[in-house]
Amino acid sequence: MKKGVTTLKKLSKILNLSVSTVSRALNDHPDISDETKESVKKLAQSMNYVPNIFAKGFRKSKSNILGVLVPSITHYFHSTILKGILEEASMKGYRVIISESNNDVLQQTEMLNTLTQFGVDGILASLTKKTKNVDSILPVFSKLPVILFDKVSNKIPCTRIITNDEEAAYNVVEHLINIGKKRIAIIKEREFSYNSEKRYTGYLKALKDNNLEIDEKIIISVDDISQQQGKRMTNILLSLKQRPDAIFAITDGAAIGVIQTLKKFNIKIPEEIAVVGFSNNINSTIIEPTLTTVDQPGETLGKTAVKYLIEEIESNTDIVMHKTIELKSSLIIRDSTFRAK
Amino acid sequence: MKKGVTTLKKLSKILNLSVSTVSRALNDHPDISDETKESVKKLAQSMNYVPNIFAKGFRKSKSNILGVLVPSITHYFHSTILKGILEEASMKGYRVIISESNNDVLQQTEMLNTLTQFGVDGILASLTKKTKNVDSILPVFSKLPVILFDKVSNKIPCTRIITNDEEAAYNVVEHLINIGKKRIAIIKEREFSYNSEKRYTGYLKALKDNNLEIDEKIIISVDDISQQQGKRMTNILLSLKQRPDAIFAITDGAAIGVIQTLKKFNIKIPEEIAVVGFSNNINSTIIEPTLTTVDQPGETLGKTAVKYLIEEIESNTDIVMHKTIELKSSLIIRDSTFRAK
């Protein structure tokens, strides 16, 4: 530690007050006279007094640091969530430690443990896709407040902040029906993906509500959804006797692969086959035709998650009601389903 | 603090040893017998002992936390740098606090100060483009180790980690010359942007070395480089009597705007006008034609920055040699300059 650092002790000596009084004055304790407060604060200011965060944290066993765990920081949607988290946290006087699980279950467990032992006041986590077994991370949830966002699990008792994937997918399919499509394929993830399942449920529901046939042949599940897989699965769909007239890919990345393959075969988008993605990545306006997709409110999601987490941290009761907050996302219609003339 | 937490005191009581011995055993102090060490470690393990990071940090006035400041976390290149930072830091036993300046000079100063007072051991920062006056952030650099990366300033005495922008730009221009281009335009930022200036210097040098005319009319400077500006500036370039036969945009975003505008006017890329960007964003493979660009080693840059920062933090001398580390980036040739048949 640099010498010359201003401490309560130094201030108290100069002012001929006790350390306790100085501490209380700085913390606006009601017992202290306005006069004293003023003189203390003035001196503190002029001497650039900054409380030692570690002494403080140590004393109160509170760090004012939030831990955040995401699968990958370069994932665009997650980076917008992080933006919201940073902003809200900083407004509330909290700092944010970020870690990545790299979509690896082992790393995820390790990171959660390290965050915990690093003394964060609470954790905001988005799980890896492959998180089937939650046993190894469950203990963390009983040690400190943890809130899950986006990639959540319903095997874990905690507050969850998500977007209305089911409804959004329902709207996607209704939009496709509205533009005259009748044979709507979906490219989704095979299993364990909470979000994919929700979107699939919305898809099924919309088909049923509109009395459209549900055909297993155009319901495609892949292990790891990606642009590559989008391409590959489109080839499969095109090889069917009865081709679909629309393809709903569960992610923008896959939807872009779909478009690229359709273009390769000179299939007219959206006239022959319409395409919809999910997430409104930057890419979705670069691809031609521009991609109809679902815009998810990343920043708002991040901010909301922070609000609920801090509420839990600062609440005095031990009984916490776990809520599931669903934020509205919105359909963005672009050229891949409907071209304005 | 939860009750039931294992502390050194508890361990010492159970083992009938002093707290000091337990502490030393856990820290592998040479004075302690192997026997004692073993039994202490065993018990600590079985009781899930985790050192209180705040007591430790407080005691040693070291937090093992690095502060990172970037203009925007959603910026793709920076998010890859962050990935590298997180990985390297976690390997070295450090955690990372991330903040954004939102490209705002005031927020930048504030964030640097907060990081400092939050007791981070050192800071990694990438400055806002508009950082002309560094007076307000200079004090931070004398308080603790700070390393600048990517968006640096040479008005600040510190270690800098950057990519070889000048050389990379030189290579871009040489590549354009090699494919037969003679009238190469550049779209750059107006001022104060360290990176833009470097790239511009490389551009000028390559033209001179190849005896090509430097024509002010095709050297375009914009305030805030973006896709929009790329479009607008292309319109200007196309309105010239003597059109360029290649456009080098200082960022991928702008280059994409360039391509979109050229396509609007049915100009053949690269035959009539070739286009090059900078950074190798995800977008650069989505746009058609795919974009020739410069790939910058984001993760390596992040890791390197962490290495140098930790070296400074852990060095015992007060005299630190400030270095400037330049990492190699590489030209990625795609369809916007050269189409494989």
Add this chain to the structure above:
DNA sequence: CTGAAAGCGCTTACAG
């Protein structure tokens, strides 16, 4: 309205 004192959990110079 103010102060003296204890204590948060750890490390480490000093002593043996």
Add this chain to the structure above:
DNA sequence: CTGAAAGCGCTTACAG
């Protein structure tokens, strides 16, 4: 090889 004790900078119950 081990222990007693001091102290890091802060907050807060207790006393006046």
